[in-house]
Amino acid sequence: MEKKQGFSVLGMIKKVACIDGSSPDSGKGKSEYKSSSNTNKVCHGFHLVEGKSGHDMEDYHFAEYRKKKGHVLGLFAIFDGHLGDRVPSYLKDNLFNNILDEPNFWEDPKAAIKNAYRSTDKLILENSLQLGPGGSTAVTAIVIDGKDLWVANIGDSRAVICRNGVPEQLSVDHEPHVERRRIEKQGGFVTTLPGDVPRVNGQLAVARAFGDENLKAHLSSEPDVCNVRIDSNTQFVILASDGLWKVMNNQEAVDMVKHVKDPQAAAKRLTAEALARKSKDDISCIVIRFG
Template identity: 35%
Template sequence: MHEVIAQEWDRETIDGYEWQRRWEAAFSIGFERADNELTAEPVVPEMVGSTAVVTVLSGCQIITSNCGDSRALLCRGTETIPLTVDQKPDREDELKRIEGEGGKVINWNGARVFGVLAMSRAIGDRYLRPWIIPVPEVTFMTRTDEDECLILASDGLWDVMTNEEVGEVARHHLRRRRRSISTLDDVSPAQVVADHLTEIAYGRNSSDNISIVVVDLKTKRKRQQRL
């Protein structure tokens, strides 16, 4: 994913201050290419698919692209800020789009497209086209010195923890770990947070994939300021 998005960014040439449109185009075409490459493989059945949440981090911006029900979260000071909105079949705009294409959303252990898939966008899952699409939603957030960390995770975490719970756990462990970290420590504060959130999700009997990435923005900020 990062390779195709980087290639599309280099290819896009929108002039002036429209750098946001350039990123939106790079993400949109990049996701489409990733989808085409996945489904072009003869060993990949049409029922294979995945969510995708991708973040580009610069010195001044957090640019996030989401397709599906994975989620990105920003901890800023005492705030917990969602950077993405889950693309669920019963989300008002997504429901309207699906039904407008002749599809149905059925409540079968939660809202699902034709009672099967519990998200409305994804990479792959070609058997549910045109209702399931690989089109991402892109958001932009200006960075500040108050930014603590960035959390990207699949719904195995969000099914059993709220945004606020995740943010509270992340802030607590990051700050405690930063105070006590030594040069002999092999595990970064961000990894400690990711591991702890994973343990909580398992402890709450999460029944879905649990993939968690934590980015320590304080560390990144200091490193970029030195460059």
């Protein structure tokens, strides 16, 4: 988002070659998983770059595989914080657990994801003394048995799927000018100063976010949720913070990595290109490959 300036490379790189039940942030290298008859192969890699903005990195990522109720789940997310890193850190530790703990997750994933996003935001606001006044965007992806993909988001971190070289955006960029009517109906306003982007109450450049207690009356924590089937034409998904999407459109991102089989190399290529295009924001990227 708008809160970070400049850059310096962070050495946070991980490659997990296949579904393997590994824990997040467990180090570098590869691990192998022989897929069963009901599970398609899933691979991922990530790369993060810190902005040189006078504060610590506020982007977080999550990448983990879990076995649950006879299914293999791939859980992936980008959290882009603002006004500190406590809210994205909290989301990394809690959001997926809250989603999977919803009693109706297997029967109605969409309702479960929406409920978990709302309840998690409520908990963040109730603990604002500990978590501070900041907030975070989120884009989450849940891959079930390598066949079924559920994407949800609030804010402007984005998910793009590639099928046969053609991109499709699975998330919604929640921009203030698009939601101006709702924001004004809730007593807020949207300003656009010369040379700047639209902002809620002149402050935040997204219309939906976790946290942000001081703006919450005018912000939404309602996620957009999308479900797609992963078939033989599905190549990969890119999850990234707006530090990437500010300088690159969906087609450019897909074209850049569609022939890169190593997902970690693909993620690193995307962040390197964003830097070359003078992105001054924190840049976080996960590439998930199928088949």
